[in-house]
Structure formats: C-alpha cells, structure tokens
Amino acid sequence: MKLNKIFISGLAMLSLTACNDYLEVDPATNVASTDLVFGSEGETRTALYGVYAKVCSDNLFGGKLYNDFQLNSDVDFYANSNEAAAGNQARRFDVRSDANNVETLWNNLYSAVETANEFIFNLKNSDIYAEETEDGAEEAADGTITTIQVPKVTALTQMMGEAKVMRAMFYHELLSYWGDIPFTLQATYETDDLNPAITPRQEVSDALIADLRHAAEYMYSDKDANIAAPERISKEAAYAMIARLALQAGGYSLNHDAGDANSYKMTRPSNYKEYYQIARDYTKKVIDAGGHALNKSFRDVFVDECNFIVNTGDDVIFEIPFAKETNSNWGYAQGPANGVDTGDETDYSNSAWGATNGGVRTTSFYRYSFDESDLRRDYICGLWYYNSQGLPTMRFNDYSMHNNKWSKLWNTNGLGKSTTSATGINFAYIRYSDVLLMFAEAENEISGPTAEAQDALKTVRKRAFATADWTDMVDGYVADAASSKDSFLKAVLNERKWEFAGENMRWKDLVRNNLYSEKIFFTFLEYYAMAEAMAGTSSYIDMVEEYDGVPYQEQFVTEMYSVLVKNYNDANFPNTGLYMFYVANPYDGTFRNPTSTAPAKYFSDNELDYEAVSPRAITGMSSSSNSVAWTTTALTWTNDDGTMKNQILYSLYGYIRTNQAGNIVVVNNGAAQQFNVNPDNIQDNINRLPAVRYLLPIPEEAIARSSGAYRNYYGY
Numbered sequence: 001m002k003l004n005k006i007f008i009s010g011l012a013m014l015s016l017t018a019c020n021d022y023l024e025v026d027p028a029t030n031v032a033s034t035d036l037v038f039g040s041e042g043e044t045r046t047a048l049y050g051v052y053a054k055v056c057s058d059n060l061f062g063g064k065l066y067n068d069f070q071l072n073s074d075v076d077f078y079a080n081s082n083e084a085a086a087g088n089q090a091r092r093f094d095v096r097s098d099a100n101n102v103e104t105l106w107n108n109l110y111s112a113v114e115t116a117n118e119f120i121f122n123l124k125n126s127d128i129y130a131e132e133t134e135d136g137a138e139e140a141a142d143g144t145i146t147t148i149q150v151p152k153v154t155a156l157t158q159m160m161g162e163a164k165v166m167r168a169m170f171y172h173e174l175l176s177y178w179g180d181i182p183f184t185l186q187a188t189y190e191t192d193d194l195n196p197a198i199t200p201r202q203e204v205s206d207a208l209i210a211d212l213r214h215a216a217e218y219m220y221s222d223k224d225a226n227i228a229a230p231e232r233i234s235k236e237a238a239y240a241m242i243a244r245l246a247l248q249a250g251g252y253s254l255n256h257d258a259g260d261a262n263s264y265k266m267t268r269p270s271n272y273k274e275y276y277q278i279a280r281d282y283t284k285k286v287i288d289a290g291g292h293a294l295n296k297s298f299r300d301v302f303v304d305e306c307n308f309i310v311n312t313g314d315d316v317i318f319e320i321p322f323a324k325e326t327n328s329n330w331g332y333a334q335g336p337a338n339g340v341d342t343g344d345e346t347d348y349s350n351s352a353w354g355a356t357n358g359g360v361r362t363t364s365f366y367r368y369s370f371d372e373s374d375l376r377r378d379y380i381c382g383l384w385y386y387n388s389q390g391l392p393t394m395r396f397n398d399y400s401m402h403n404n405k406w407s408k409l410w411n412t413n414g415l416g417k418s419t420t421s422a423t424g425i426n427f428a429y430i431r432y433s434d435v436l437l438m439f440a441e442a443e444n445e446i447s448g449p450t451a452e453a454q455d456a457l458k459t460v461r462k463r464a465f466a467t468a469d470w471t472d473m474v475d476g477y478v479a480d481a482a483s484s485k486d487s488f489l490k491a492v493l494n495e496r497k498w499e500f501a502g503e504n505m506r507w508k509d510l511v512r513n514n515l516y517s518e519k520i521f522f523t524f525l526e527y528y529a530m531a532e533a534m535a536g537t538s539s540y541i542d543m544v545e546e547y548d549g550v551p552y553q554e555q556f557v558t559e560m561y562s563v564l565v566k567n568y569n570d571a572n573f574p575n576t577g578l579y580m581f582y583v584a585n586p587y588d589g590t591f592r593n594p595t596s597t598a599p600a601k602y603f604s605d606n607e608l609d610y611e612a613v614s615p616r617a618i619t620g621m622s623s624s625s626n627s628v629a630w631t632t633t634a635l636t637w638t639n640d641d642g643t644m645k646n647q648i649l650y651s652l653y654g655y656i657r658t659n660q661a662g663n664i665v666v667v668n669n670g671a672a673q674q675f676n677v678n679p680d681n682i683q684d685n686i687n688r689l690p691a692v693r694y695l696l697p698i699p700e701e702a703i704a705r706s707s708g709a710y711r712n713y714y715g716y
Helices: 005-017 041-055 100-124 155-178 201-216 235-250 272-289 298-306 432-447 451-464 467-481 485-499 506-512 516-535 541-548 599-605 615-619 646-650 682-687 700-705
Strands: 133-139 145-151 253-255 265-267 316-320 361-363 384-386 392-394 400-403 427-431 559-565 580-583 631-634 656-658 664-668 671-674
Touching (some): 100 155, 155 235, 235 272, 235 316, 235 427, 235 432, 235 506, 253 506, 272 432, 298 427, 392 580, 432 451, 451 467, 451 485, 467 485, 506 516, 516 541, 516 656, 516 664, 516 682, 541 682
Antiparallel strands (some): 133 145, 316 427, 361 400, 384 392, 664 671
C-alpha cells in the first residue's frame, strides 16, 4: 500500500506553508493560521504532508539530486564530450555561480527547510502540542528493575520528529554540496531575517544532531502500527539520520583558510572521533531494536518498489513515498533506456512500459570490480537498452553502463505507453544495509575491526552471495579484511561501492574518507589507459591494473558477442515480456569468437536454456532482419585518426583532463596544472594529487540579496 494521500493533501498544503523561493519569503504574508491548520491531529497531519511533498519534489529527492547532482566517481558516471567549460555541469565539477541549475537546487532546498521550520514552529506553539514523560522500566545488569521517567510518545510528537528528520535531510544535502551554509532552525516569520548567517558546517551538524537526538525519543518505532513505516519516518530512521549526519561531520570535507577566497584543501575536525562515536552508538540502537533484517534478495528490494510493494521489517527503513503520475523520476532515469514512439499506433513488445531515459549510469569499469559470484553484479549492470520497436540494442559501445536497480520495465503490468517520468516508484532513502555498514565504519574507526564490526559486514555480504559461497566470500573475506584497521575500512567502503550505486552515496563516502581525488584520478586513468591499450600500447595500464586489482588486459571486453533471445525468467532481468541479449563474453576479453557456431547449437553444446530469435521476430517489421545470428559489437574509444574520444578526455573536466597539447592536467586551487603521471609508483601519484573542488558556489542571486553578507570561496 502506498501513501498517495501525502501528495493530494501535501501539495495543497504548500500554498499555506511555504513559498517557492526561501530567500524571497515575505514574512508578513507567509504565516499560516495556526488555529486552522494546527487545531487538531488530523489537520496537523495534513500540514505534515506538506513537508513530505517537499521531499518528494522532482527538483530534490524525486530526481535532480540523483541525476544532475550525483557527482561522477568510480561508480556513478555521466560521460561528457564538451572540451570546454560549460559552467552548469556539477557532475564533472564544472559550475559557475551563475548556473541556473545550481540556483534552482539552492532555492528548492531552502524552500524545503522553510516549510519544515514553519511546520515545527506552528506545531510547537499550538494549543494541542505537549512533550511529557511517563513511567518506564529500566533493567540493570543484575536484573534489578527500576522505574524511570521516559518520553511519552504521541501522534503529535511523532509528527514533530518526522518534520525534524526531513529538515535534517535538506540540511544534509546543503552541507554536502556547499559546506558552510546559511543556517537557521527558525521560520522566517519568527525572525524577519531573510538572510540567515553563514554558519560553519560543524556548528550546523552539532545543532541538527542535538535536535534529532531529542526528537527521536518522542517517536514511534517502525515496529509500531501507529505509523505506516517505511513510507513514514520512524524512530529508527531518525537514529540512522543522526548517524549519517555524524559521519559527515566527523569526516573530511573541502575547506578554505580564513579570508582566502581561492585556495582549498581537505581537512577534518580535531574531535572527529566524537562524531564517529555518535554514529556508532545510533546505528547500534537501530541494530539492537531488532526490527530489520536482510531477508529479501538484493534484487527484490528494488523490483518490489517498482511494483509499488511496500515491505516492512526488511532492508528499507525509510522509503520516500511517491505517487504514480504525480512525481518521481525513479525507474525512468535508472534502468535501460526504452524508446517508445507514442505517435506510432503499433504496440511493440516494449510499448506497455512507456519511455524511459536510462541516463543514470555507472562507469564502464564498475562491473569488473565485483567478484564473479556476487549476486548484485549482473542485476545492477545493464548492457543493453530498447529502441522504439522493442529491439534490444547494446549499450556496450559507450562510456557507461545502465544502472538497472530501479526501472519502469520491472513493473509487472507496465505503466502505460504514453507514460514517461512521474513513475510514482519509491526510493529507499535509508536502508538497513547502510546502517550496518555505517556501524562497521564507525566501530572500526573507534576500536578497530571488532567482532561486532565484522558481523555487520558479514550480514551485508551474506545477502550478496549464495549460501554455498559464504565460507570463502563472507567468513574468509571478512577475516582477511580484519587483519588491520585500514584493510577493514577498505572492505567496508568497497561493500558500500557495490551496495549503493545510483543512490548518491559514493562520492560522499569518498569525500568523508579523503579518497575522492584518488578515485577520480584513477577513474580518468582507467578510461585513458584502456583507450591507449585498444589503440596499441599504454604507459599506464599496468599501474591501473595493480591499483584496481583487475587484469583489464585479459578481462576488459573490447569485442562483445551477443545474440537476441527470449527471456526465460532470467533472475537478473525481471521483465519476462521483453526480449533480451544473451552475451557470450560479458567479462572475458580473451573469449574465443563463437560466431562460427549457430546460436541454437551453441546453446545446446553449452547446455544453456535459451531460444535465439531474429530482429524481425521482435519488431514484426518486414524491414528488420530475419536472420537468427550472433552480433559482434566492437568498442571504439578512439577517432579515425587515433586520437581519444572527447568522452575519455573531458568527462571529469573540472578536476582532470588533457590540455590542447595533449598533456594530462589536474585542477589545483582552481588552476589547471600539468600532472606528470608516474607509471611506476602508485603512491607517488596519490601523494601529489590536489583536492577535488566538489563544493558548489553560492548562487550569484543569493549573494546579491544578502547585500554582500554571503561570498564565495574555493576559487569561484
């Protein structure tokens, strides 16, 4: 069951509780009637849905934050061929303060903050709200029971907590993208202050953590029937949000020296372990609550969301509840692109699902990072898409792979031929696997790879591998990783890499651990070295192989052999109504060309249960080939003259690229400088790398409205 009423009532409430642009609020006209809106529990709930509606905006968690502002990394990747600065492409670290999309993101996040602040102020000052205590029991280690006073949870204190968690979600993104930010926990009409002061990020984090630590104790557990978890925010979701904020606060981030507008470097607070302790303690609270497990398969967590199935007590702790035909780009931007021509009256095999964009993708190298027995790999990593006649087309000859976690195509019945975005597919914003891995990371930082930290990592890996593989891939793998604090952290971050592709986490994980510059550097070299190798020889491929631990010269596929087949319930491709490719060599670059053997005989010889089909059998068009045959797709990352394609050179433009002379340059404190790569010493290259300027500039319009109170740093 989905809470679609959130959107019907919540969108209507926005006219009462917030403006379109927070920094243009007119405090004299923005005051909702407290008596009218907050006079009863039911009306208050309707007002709360106005805050949820902000979360669900396609300009925020419904789309933009996971598309335009999911920054490139060694996992999530958007190829770009522009060889010059564009000024509005955050994904490749190429933005200016006049970028319209940056201003839109800023305004929408602050508008959402204002909506939450107004709700919190009005509820707190209403006649019906009170925070009280009641008798509770505390059991000592010796079994002695003591009566203590504990917070009394009511529907109203629960709603207050939900609003505060959502406010923290908005501020978490502002901290991630801007660092030090204008900050207030008061509604504008409380203060008449249209320009809250820029506040150091640590102070912002401290205030938000303290706020949530109090509010969480007045919230219902998600095991309680009083809330419709996981589509509404529970105590456990609040605990997880505290941990997320604490890890962000204790980790590294981009900072500037006082008064220095141009230079920047990565630093972390001196008391960072205090934040890791908070993260450890609050993730442990979620684990000890016992309300969640990883019982469903990794695949089914996302397939169920694509079919509007809401599961309780499993991986998802809080999933953002969207409404079909109203909002959410989830499943439209992810998964295979699906071309549907609504002007064509013919219904092809893919028509029932409507068009998809499929633009949220991974690097071409991401799929090689998995162990071959990892059950997540072949589900996540999509190699093909569909044209407007339902014919599968290889994505292989490209610079990225589809991320198939969510897709409209996984919906059993299809959303309709004329549909595009506004899928209504939920997004799992907080997952139990995230809590387990946050716990493992924090525990490791404080006490090393303890048994508890290892168990948390094992729990995630058990879902990722068949039971028969647990001895090697769970117990053995974790035991090896636990040989040191550093190796265990690497294992935890790798697990997050394989678990959270497309969820806007990878670049934040790398920033927090001061690994972003290193990973971006080697992501560039992966493409650069492989393009060199395909053209002849490469100076860097051996170093890249050593760094990644992957023998790309053997494993990387430059010529892929595939044949069209019917889908016989392939576990990694949930849509059984669509035709698909059987790929003979998805991960083996030395695979012997099979095209001399007819597909039917090849399947028979290899005991494979597939039936090959022709393009005509799929499209029904006489113009399509009637041949049942192999297709050979060659990878071409160089131009006819042997030079590399622009997508290789400029997709990471704002940090690393080549200059007009063909030299590799990195951007250091805003200036592009030649970087002489040392192919014989990985650590020497890492040691010389500058920080990535991942933070966005404060929009010019906001600076102008502040009359100079706001200013940009980091070379903007």
